[in-house]
Amino acid sequence: MSKAFSVDSVSFSFGSRQALEDVSFDVPEGCFAALLGPNGAGKSTLFSLMSGLLHCPDGRIAVAGYDMARQPAEALARTGVVFQSPTLDLDLSVLRNLTYFAALHGIANAEARSRAMESLEHFDLADRAHEPARTLSGGQRRRMEIARVLIHRPSVLLLDEPTVGLDLPARRSITRQVHSLTESTGLTVLWATHLVDEVEDNDFLILLHQGRVTAKGKMGDVAAGRPLSDVFMTLTGEAA
């Protein structure tokens, strides 16, 4: 099976602080992969490297089959990124937020609008299309951000703690919706989180702690019959 994400011997530091150390893993196509780690584990730094916000000086990263150092435009054209901090323009309408994003991927008005409405419908937000983004609830804003990154029909999604700050029902709903998106469309998802209850049995799991990968593989294999929270506690020394 070909790899949607390939991270090979990646190290990165901010000055003297080592954020990532010799991180390596592969995520097969069509798979939901959870990048699980406590706060400060290096998840957001890894996402910045994988989305081209930071240059990777040591090691190699390939996204959607393209090397981020040599072919970043090709990789980004096939990637949807949802950042931990919201990236919406709250004063603009929901639809305009989506069409603006589409334009940044070179998709013009009529096509952009039709794709945006299709995506909003998928996330039950079509009836809010013409309202300012400010009027949406926290969970709806997150769903809108996920709807937005599907407009250019990416083959891989990077979601950096997309449920942070949401209540439990909203968290569960978004987590399930993205899981089912993987199941129905074959999209590959890399989902960063520090919450074990967002990881499902069939997920691929990468456990990151203090900038190092401490476990990786099928969630069932890594947990080996134990509750994932216990595995997380053992490997990181922190409660999930």
Next chain:
Amino acid sequence: MRRMLIALRAILEREVLRFVGQRGRFVAALVRPLVWLIVFAAGFRAALEFSIAPPYEIPISYEIYIVPGLCAMIQLFNGMQSSLGLVYDREMGSMRLLLTSPLPRWWLLFCKLLSSTVISIVQVYAFLGIAALFGIAMPLLGYLAVLPLLVFTGLMLGALGLALSSFIRQLENFAGVMNFVIFPMFFLSSALYPLAKMAESSQILHQICILNPFTHAVELIRFAFHLELNALAFGISVVALIVFLTLAVWGYDPARGLIRKKA
């Protein structure tokens, strides 16, 4: 190429919509130069006596003298506010959206710059219109002739803001920008007084004024109102634009600059 133009249009539309939504910013952009023009100039003109110098061929009022400087000041403020917008954008995440687009990064930054320049030109013409209502008018054709130069000076001063935003974290504090960028650039220029006057007081300050790119933006606008091109000011402004743009693109490179510290 078509994809790049689609992005340009979207970024321009977004910036204009944001500007229209921020009425306070538009009012402030107009009140600031009008206070200088109507209040400051009224008190200051008696203290300043200056001989006729190009492009002026007849004695002019002090109000007429400072109009080009105030046009450039509007563009300088706008450029700095846009760079604050970029810092805010980056903190709020929208800048990340821009930087993770597959389109060339230099193009996206240029789109941002051009959008901010368009907004600054709208502000300049609104200011010129109000000034004309107060009887402070430029030669009629000058209003047209100054337009391409305003695009150029807007790009140059915007590029300065863009470059600063990629390197200086303190830009988040607008008071810091006022004290360390806007005021020194404005006062150490020919906006409020001819440089010959500055030379009479201090040769060092005079030299600094000559090196200040803002001086040349002011002179380009001043000469354009009188249908002339100040070749020296144009040449220096071209160099300044190239330097500021290069710094901005360099600063927004993923391998260095501020993104590395802030991502």
